[in-house]
Amino acid sequence: MSSYIASCIDRSRTILSLMAVIICAGIMAYLSIPVESNPDVSVPIIVVTVPHEGISPEDAERLLARPLELELKTIVGVEEVNSYSSEGRATVVIEFDYSFDANQALVDVREAVDKAKAKMPSSAEEPIINEVSAGDFPIITVSLGGAAVPDRVLYRLARELKDELEGLPEVLEANLNGEREELLEAVIDPAQLEAYGISNDQLIQAVARNNRLIAAGAVDTGRGSFSVKIPSLIESAEDVLSIPVTATPNGVVTLRDVTTIRRTFKDPKSFTRANGVPAVAVEVSKRKGVSLVDAVAKVKIVTEALRHHYPANVEVSYLADQAPETIEQISTLQGNISTAMFLVLTVVVAAVGLRSGLLVAMGIPFSFLFAFVVVNLLGFTYNFMVMFGMLLGLGMLIDGAIVVIELADREMGNGSTPREAYLYAINRMFWPVIASTATTLAAFLPLMFWPGVVGGFMRYLPVTVFAVMAGSLLYALLFAPVLGALLSKVKPEVDSVNRKVDEGRFDELRGALGAYARVLRFTTNHPFVVITIAGLVLFGIVRWYGEANNGMQFFTNVDPTFTGVNVAAKGNFSAAELRDIVVDVEQRILAVGNYQSIYTRSGGGGLSVGSGGGSSADQIGSMFIEISDRRQRDINGYEVEAAYREAISDVPGVRAEMLKVENGPPVGKDIQIQVIGSDLEILARETRRLSEYVQSLSGLVGVDDTAPVPGIEWEMNVDRAKAAMLGADIASVGAAIQLVTNGVLVGKYRPDDVDDEVDIRVRYPEEYRAITQLDELRVSTREGQVPISSFVERQAKAKVSTIFRQNGHRIMYVRANTMTGVLADEKVKEIQDWVATADLDPSLEVVYRGANEEQNNSMSFIGKAFALALALMGILLVTQFNSFYQAALILSAVIMSTVGVLLGLLLLDQPFSAIMTGVGIVALAGIIVNNNIVLIDTFNYLRLENPAWDIKRVIIQTGCLRLRPVFLTTFTTGFGLLPMASGVSIDLIGREFEMGGPVASFWVLLASAIVSGLSFATLLTLIVTPAMLMIPYSIRNFRIPTLRLKVAGLDT
Secondary structure, eight states: OHHHHHHHHHTHHHHHHHHHHHHHHHHHHHHHSOBOSSOOOEEEEEEEEEEOTTOOHHHIIIIIIHHHHHHHTTSTTEEEEEEEEETTEEEEEEEEOTTOOHHHHHHHHHHHHHHHHTTSOTTSOOOEEEEEEGGGSOSEEEEEEOTTOOHHHHHHHHHHHHHHHHTSTTEEEEEEESOOOEEEEEEEOHHHHHHHTOOHHHHHHHHHHTSOOOOOOEEEOSSOEEEOOOOOSOOSHHHHHTOEEEEETTEEEEHHHHEEEEEEEOOOSOEEEETTEEEEEEEEEEOTTSOHHHHHHHHHHHHHHHHTTSOTTOEEEEESOOHHHHHHHHHHHHHHHHHHHHHHHHHHHHHHOHHHHHHHHTHHHHHHHHHHHHHHHTTOOBOHHHHHHHHHHHTTTTHHHHHHHHHHHHHHHTTOOHHHHHHHHHHHHHHHHHHHHHHHHHHHGGGGGOOHHHHHHHTHHHHHHHHHHHHHHHIIIIIHHHHHHHHOOOOSSOOHHHHHHHTTOGGGOOHHHHHHHHHHHHHHHOHHHHHHHHHHHHHHHHHHHHHHOOOEESSOOOOOSEEEEEEEOOSOOOHHHHHHHHHHHHHHHHHHOOEEEEEEEESOOOOOTTSSSSSOTTEEEEEEEEEOOGGGOSSOHHHHHHHHHHHTTTOTTOEEEEEOOOOSSOOOSSEEEEEEESOHHHHHHHHHHHHHHHHHSTTEEEEEEOSOOSOEEEEEEEOHHHHHHHTOOHHHHHHHHHHHTTOEEEEEEOOTTOSSOEEEEEEOOGGGOSTTHHHHOEEEETTEEEEGGGTEEEEEEEOOOEEEEETTEEEEEEEEEEOTTOOHHHHHHHHHHHHHHSOOOTTOEEEEETHHHHHHHHHHHHHHHHHHHHHHHHHHHHHHHSOHHHHHHHHHHHHHHHHHHHHHHHHHTOOEETTHHHHHHHHHHHHHHHHHHHHHHHHHHHHHHOTTSOHHHHHHHHHHHHHHHHHHHHHHHHHHHHHHHTTEEEETTTTEEEESOHHHHHHHHHHHHHHHHHHHHHHHHHHHHHHHHHHHHHHHHHHHHHHHHHHHHHHO
């Protein structure tokens, strides 16, 4: 190995030029890499929605959802098919295996939907197919509002803004909320209709028959071909007014004579508000692979440019802006990494001097810049999972450089020149550094195969660690020796401590090294005692942790920047009443304060895909709240949420709950209990019973269920026999009733000033739209105008809100979030105990899902990944040392580090996080074995070079030689992560110190796991590894005297 490094040192200009190129490329990659908060993960979900005007949930399930389910479940790769049948629509959510091909899946779904359409009613609208992505969440919402601004003006401005924003290459789509669809409404004058003797059917058919596209064809005369056109499509309101309805001896009666035509909007079903004022909102989503910060900046530039042309009373607000939090998260973490670099530099300089310390510290920025090049080439964005990987890398990347530079520094202390010292260091430490890096990468390799959406998030982590470690390996074995040989100077004095160690004069050593030499002397004299004590300590800690039961959690809890409110109420409310209820809750939030912006929506509860059964049946509105800057308030985010929760807790007849905004992979509420059954009545009854028990548990908030809410709907039962006797039928009755409700859709037209088609509906005036009018409606029969009450009976029935099916089974959910400090795992165990004794209906099945399910799945995978990582590391170590015993000895450090993590959780009273602590243990497995690799490699080298030495001297000398590099690698890793492990954010660049901030809180479980495990395992490794090295020789020495005694006995 010395020849290659000698050539590199001789051609130092080439090596320095290569280093400069990598640094410049890294800087360019860092400046150009897209920045976003969360990884843009492809969620393996496709949603199919089939709208059908006025259809009931039961009919939607039978006629729309079930035909779709039958076709969709036959698609290869489908894991789950969920359907939501509600009034006016059926929605089917298809969940694929995460490894699915999105394009092929979309083609397969379209084909299946086309087949299912043949089994659906012809009156159903065209199915809408949408893909779901983690990036679909709006990056910013622009609201337009203001006092005394006409709705039509607001809608026009919002549509213009939407069109302009969708023209930006960074924007995927801009969706309008709070806008009402346009409508051409023909309001019937019942008196005129009766005077002219015109029936409802005549009126409806007149419009429908005169709004058609007729392909009249062409005439070929032999001398030319002429197309024939019959202009019959409605293009304006005037065209509608001129349609003839009937002819009388006095002339033709047109629609103008019996109706009033007006271009208006459909009846509102939902309302949108921004910061307490009615508004129209434009929700902007970005394209995949685009920088969130850049996209938000361009959205604001376009909005501000248009704003100058708006009327003075139009107010423009920016809501739920994700950019400031993303910028702060990244800048704060970068500041903390720079702080860690400074702390590492301080420790290394104190140990090996300024020149060597700078050489080691330069490895950090070089490795990060190299990683940026790799990450950018792979098309990744700079998100929190990439930062997660870099933070982990910070604890490992300088280990190789420390080992090489420390050994070279020791050689220079013995009188060697810098060139000779670095040639010796590389020759000695090339394979140990390769082996230690390979074992580190082997620890992270299994994480590449983490399944599902969680795996999509976690995939960024091992790739980033691989990139960082590749850069560190390149620096340690190539650039650091070249720089060291150029910049280091010959030390004038020989280090007396090194000479004492080399000559075996351990009794003359003083200070920490002398104390350690005395400990090693005891260890080599009594190896079995040391091993026994260590085993008892490890067993005791594991036993203590088992009894303490600190609990588990899925990810990590962070001081919230955003929060939300779900508002639910039971009853048959109008859209205006729903708005008033939600506004009442909103006003209470506004009174509490501590908000940056509030985005409120009422009505149209909608569907929440992937959060366990969708939104609850009684949800009537929601709010998305951006909490004010934490530096400008006296209380933390949890206390703000608690204040909001208290303010909205006692709204009469309303259930308002705080909605937790998730960090990391989306899993929905902490606790999700699935109740499966076929009988809708039994299912609803037992679900409510379970929900009541969950509400009675302390420590849970936001308890809801998807059981149908009490309500009524009117059922018009037609006596078909009587209707037939009168010459009436279901169609004529339905058309008459629609005139009272939403109006009869008689056609569509497309005026020049709108993008979409506008419905043409015929309906009765406002005063005729009441429940009592249903009994007084008349239909045309051969007996003349007959009231429908003569053959139709109106009955009040219990209303079914939404029917949820999963893989063909009817399912309802009970869901809840935990309060701060309460673990979902413990509450699920309480619920399981209650269910076991509650005597639920035997036809039902109860399944536990949500964060608890994801937590169990993640723990299961991490366990397998941990075992696979150990196997890979074992193979690498056996290859390196050609010894099963030494490989097992090295891997024993992994057990010590895992126990050290458990000890840290006990001392700090922290729960075990499936993601953060689990990944921390896997990362530790790769870090902690490095110390043992270097120790055992040195032991083998000394044993080979000095076969005459006593084994005890070899072990003690090995420990004394490697104490400084082991201490440096451990201390630099631990010291760099210590501020975050303590929940402290120290940003030297931003000159900011913060206790318990969101960034430090986010990483505290990971950092504390690494610091506690590394510290504990290193202390044990420095004592137990020498003892384990001594054991084979102690056993051998014990056997030889025994054999000699036996031989002597035989001789006599």
